[in-house]
Amino acid sequence: MLARQRQAVILEQARRTGAVRVSELVLKLGVSDMTIRRDLDVLAGRGLVEKVYGGATAIVGKSTDEPGFEAKSGRQRAQKEAIARLAAGLVRPGTAIGISAGTTTWTFARALDQVPGLTIVTNSIQVADVLRDPAQPDRTVVLTGGVRTPSDALVGAVAVHSLRRLHLDLVFLGVHGMAEGAGFTTPNLEEAETNRALVEAGRSLVVLADHTKWGIVGISTIVDLDEADVVVSDDGLPEVARETLREQVGELMVACVPEDETEES
Structure with missing residues (x-):
């Protein structure tokens, strides 16, 4: 699985459940702890998740948010x-x-x-x-x-x-x-x-x-x-x-x- 595909899976799970844990993602995706943390860094840098201890939470915009x-x-x-x-x-x-x-x-x-x-x-x-x-x-x-x-x-x-x-x-x-x-x-x-x-x-x-x-x-x-x-x-x-x-x-x-x-x- 390519990095962007893995990140999409992580983001989809975060949005569906509200949060993700590094330990669970390691088991689900079959990659290292460090790889998952790098993926979370990428998603956080794009403003799609917020990193927390042991994982990340989803950032879901308001239904009326309208970026320029x-x-x-x-x-x-x-x-x-x-x-x-x-x-x-x-x-x-x-x-x-x-x-x-x-x-x-x-x-x-x-x-x-x-x-x-x-x-x-x-x-x-x-x-x-x-x-x-x-x-x-x-x-x-x-x-x-x-x-x-x-x-x-x-x-x-x-x-x-x-x-x-x-x-x-x-x-x-x-x-x-x-x-x-x-x-x-x-x-x-x-x-x-x-x-x-x-x-x-x-x-x-x-x-x-x-x-x-x-x-x-x-x-x-x-x-x-x-x-x-x-x-x-x-x-x-x-x-x-x-x-x-x-x-x-x-x-x-x-x-x-x-x-x-x-x-x-």
């Missing part, structure tokens, strides 16, 4: 790049796609530079900026307008109204969290409404979410798990999450992250 774009852009960069590369293979030349706001979808937008003739609808200024390329004169980028959130999504009545009469081939959705029961969620109520309008405009829904999103629940559900045609995640996704997603979504695609690209921030 800059704060999120430095997290899981290698995972987002791998997800973006894999998801870009789903996009065919000449199609109309929707891309929601978020750092994962922003990374995905950067991977579309070789796909010609696209029409892209987005509620993200950052995504629109990435896609505005003079070298792609046959590309059309439509920005919804709306009220800007702390995570730099454009939301609200203006955004929803602009999406209501559109018909897109694919919608690529970034999420704050995904969990059994809660589905795909966001910490912003207006963003949930806008994202639902974007989803409804598309014939197929692709959710882009790295493994740390599993078990996180925002205040508002965008869509249920079974409404996603495809979920693209990375190979740090715990097995329990994979089993749940395979049972409920149309297809689960897992991007492999080279070990030397894995970040610890």
Whole structure:
């Protein structure tokens, strides 16, 4: 088991039970005490657990916590790049796609530079900026307008109204969290409404979410798990999450992250 996969298992157990013990993880994962402590150091450094004597406790954000774009852009960069590369293979030349706001979808937008003739609808200024390329004169980028959130999504009545009469081939959705029961969620109520309008405009829904999103629940559900045609995640996704997603979504695609690209921030 690679380090990132082991850390994902530790994080999933911490979130499920509230805390983990080093001694129990040593037995469960078949590695040394020092290896587990290093894994906990990595998770603590990323703000996902708090180290305590003999183990660690989970740090679960409030359901309305909404980090800014800059704060999120430095997290899981290698995972987002791998997800973006894999998801870009789903996009065919000449199609109309929707891309929601978020750092994962922003990374995905950067991977579309070789796909010609696209029409892209987005509620993200950052995504629109990435896609505005003079070298792609046959590309059309439509920005919804709306009220800007702390995570730099454009939301609200203006955004929803602009999406209501559109018909897109694919919608690529970034999420704050995904969990059994809660589905795909966001910490912003207006963003949930806008994202639902974007989803409804598309014939197929692709959710882009790295493994740390599993078990996180925002205040508002965008869509249920079974409404996603495809979920693209990375190979740090715990097995329990994979089993749940395979049972409920149309297809689960897992991007492999080279070990030397894995970040610890």
